[in-house]
Amino acid sequence: MATPHIAAEPGDFAPAVLMPGDPRRAQRIAEMLMDDARLVTDVRGMLGFTGTVDGKPLSVMGSGMGQPSFTIYATELFSQFGVERIIRVGTAGGIAPRVKVGDVVIATGAHTDSAMNQLRIPGVNFSAVADFHLAQAAWEASRSAEAAQDGTVHAGPIISRDHFYFTPEGQTERLAAHGVLAVEMEAAALYGVAAEFGAQALAVLTISDHLLDHSEDMSAQERETRFTGALRLAVAAAHS
Ligand SMILES: O=P(O)(O)O[C@H]1O[C@H](CO)[C@@H](O)[C@H]1O
Numbered sequence: 001m002a003t004p005h006i007a008a009e010p011g012d013f014a015p016a017v018l019m020p021g022d023p024r025r026a027q028r029i030a031e032m033l034m035d036d037a038r039l040v041t042d043v044r045g046m047l048g049f050t051g052t053v054d055g056k057p058l059s060v061m062g063s064g065m066g067q068p069s070f071t072i073y074a075t076e077l078f079s080q081f082g083v084e085r086i087i088r089v090g091t092a093g094g095i096a097p098r099v100k101v102g103d104v105v106i107a108t109g110a111h112t113d114s115a116m117n118q119l120r121i122p123g124v125n126f127s128a129v130a131d132f133h134l135a136q137a138a139w140e141a142s143r144s145a146e147a148a149q150d151g152t153v154h155a156g157p158i159i160s161r162d163h164f165y166f167t168p169e170g171q172t173e174r175l176a177a178h179g180v181l182a183v184e185m186e187a188a189a190l191y192g193v194a195a196e197f198g199a200q201a202l203a204v205l206t207i208s209d210h211l212l213d214h215s216e217d218m219s220a221q222e223r224e225t226r227f228t229g230a231l232r233l234a235v236a237a238a239h240s
């Protein structure tokens with residue numbers, strides 16, 4: 001049955017869903033990966049597709065930007081459409097000096113300045129962590145002989161922030177000093193919702209810019225197209 005934000009029927013989604021922020025990127029991914037992709041939802045222009053990759057079912061759907069938007073879609077997918085694992089494929093800003101534009105980050109955990117997970121268990125600072133099996137599968141895919149990787153693949157903690165344009169003074173440097181690799185805006189929410197529903201989750205992120213050195217930042221168009229390395233790892237995790 002359709003939900004307030006997804007106009008699909010049970011069975012329309014595969015057990016594994018890739019989720020980029022941008023619905024147009026969802027369409028591009030579906031066209032790149034699948035010969036048989038069909039549109040399963042388009043409420044609010046948030047396009048979702050289902051098809052097969054190498055004979056295995058897979059769905060791709062946009063999430064929108066930010067933790068509230070991601071939480072709405074992930075909650076409906078896990079609770080109403082039989083989805084068992086969600087792999088976010090998004091862009092992120094580099095924080096650690098060794099992380100370069102074009103690199104890929106497998107987010108094993110996500111700090112956050114959002115209250116969304118803090119509200120889950122009163123009195124508890126929730127730890128937003130990726131599913132170990134999915135993270136391991138993505139990492140192993142990055143080490144495989146056939147990996148024609150554009151940039152370096154890193155695995156480690158990121159931060160999911162609410163603000164895109166506002167950063168408290170000195171925060172980026174302090175995060176870097178604490179081993180944080182990159183910043184984006186959704187993974188902590190995804191890991192929280194997955195924990196709530198006993199599901200699996202991972203974020204595989206392409207570094208589109210660097211907060212401490214803007215000389216190599218991607219253009220808006222590059223942010224939409226330079227994600228094939230991360231996509232390959234995400235598909236490996238989805239079908240592991
Ligand atoms: O490229 P996507 O997946 O949208 O991810 C990043 O880009 C958006 C900000 O430009 C935020 O959603 C952030 O998390």
Ligand SMILES: O=c1cc[nH]c(=O)[nH]1
Pocket residue numbers: 091092093094164183184185208209211
């Ligand atoms: O949230 C994000 C995503 C990409 N790049 C950033 O600097 N921040």
